Amino acid sequence: MLVPTSLETSHAGQRPKLEIRGLSKAFSSPSGPVQALAPFSLCLNKGDFLCVVGPSGCGKTTLLNVVAGFETPTTGTATLDGKLIRGPGAERGVVFQQGALFNWMSVLENVAFGPRSCGINAAEARGRAMELLELVGLGAFAAKYPYQLSGGMQQRVGIARALANDPDILLMDEPFAALDQQTRELLQEEIRRIWKTTGKTVMWITHSIEEALFLATHIIVMTSRPGRTKAAFTSSFTHSDDPYIASSPEFAAAKRVIVGLLRSEAKEAQRLEVAE
Known part of the structure; x- marks a missing residue:
């Protein structure tokens, strides 16, 4: 079931895990500034x-990169547990479209890399990595290399590596976009x-409406650039x-709602691309 809501204020009276206030982002270009995100506010609770x-081009990945600490907002703030985000940190685990794994390291070493970088001894880091590989169903592949x-x-493996530092929030940038449909499901x-x-707590960027409906407790539909909540x-x-x-009538009805909201925004995004 899909129910309209507002995510601009903390729900259930809790202090938000992630709070974004008046956040905007503009990039410079030869033809002048490009506004990727309009002033944008968001609250997420733990879990x-x-x-x-x-x-x-609506700014979805830009939003995630600001929360990850890879980009600095032009205006506004992003805080995690009340602390201002000023750069990357181990409390935020990031998974990209591609695994971004180290091909010269074994699967186990890839997952243990984060804890080792934070000063955890090798034995403890490998033990933690093995637990996570079991969690994602890859315990039998610990000695393999990513290219295998x-x-x-x-x-x-990328998800296990993102979990290895026990982050407070997982940030996922279309992690299944390049996979075939069966594997993706x-x-x-x-x-x-x-x-x-x-x-x-998870923030997940996706172009797939079905994926959003299947996974999310909360869904934001963004406008065309500059991105803001529609x-x-x-x-x-x-x-x-x-x-x-996903084959139920209720799921199909929810999908139609979001498709209807996105249709005009997709057309506007195409118009902007042509104009540029």
Whole structure:
């Protein structure tokens, strides 16, 4: 079920895990500044799973990069547990479209890399890495190298590596975009299981409406550039135990709502691309 909501203020009276206030981002270009994000506000509580959908170029990844600390906002602030985000940090685990793994390291060493970089001794880091590889179903592949794994398996290694420092929030930038549909659906079930097991807060960028509906507790639909919130919803599909929930009439109706909201924004995004 999809229910309209507002994510600009903390829900359920809790102090937000992630709070964004009046955030905007502009980039310089030869023809002048390009406004990627309009002033944007957002609150997420601990354990929320937010999916952000929107047309290409609307600032979804820019938003995630600001939260990750890779980009500095032009205006506004982003705070995690009340602390201002000023740069990258181990409390934010990031997974990209590509696994970004070290091909010269084994799978186990890749996952242990983060804890080792934070000063944890080798034995403890490897023990933690092995636990996470078991969590993502890759314990038997610990000694393999990334180039020996399929794309889906590499993404699972990337998720394990992002979890290795026990981050407060996971930031996922279309991590399954390059995978075939069957692998993608299986990994969506896997990430939902991991989220329920760990209780992590998640911000997930995606172009897939079905993926957002299947995974999220909250969904934001963004406008064309400069990106801002067009609509926000709470979603209950992620709590269903039905593996075929995506074929239900309720799921189809929710998808139609979001498709309708995105249609005009996608056309505007195309117009902007042509104008440039």
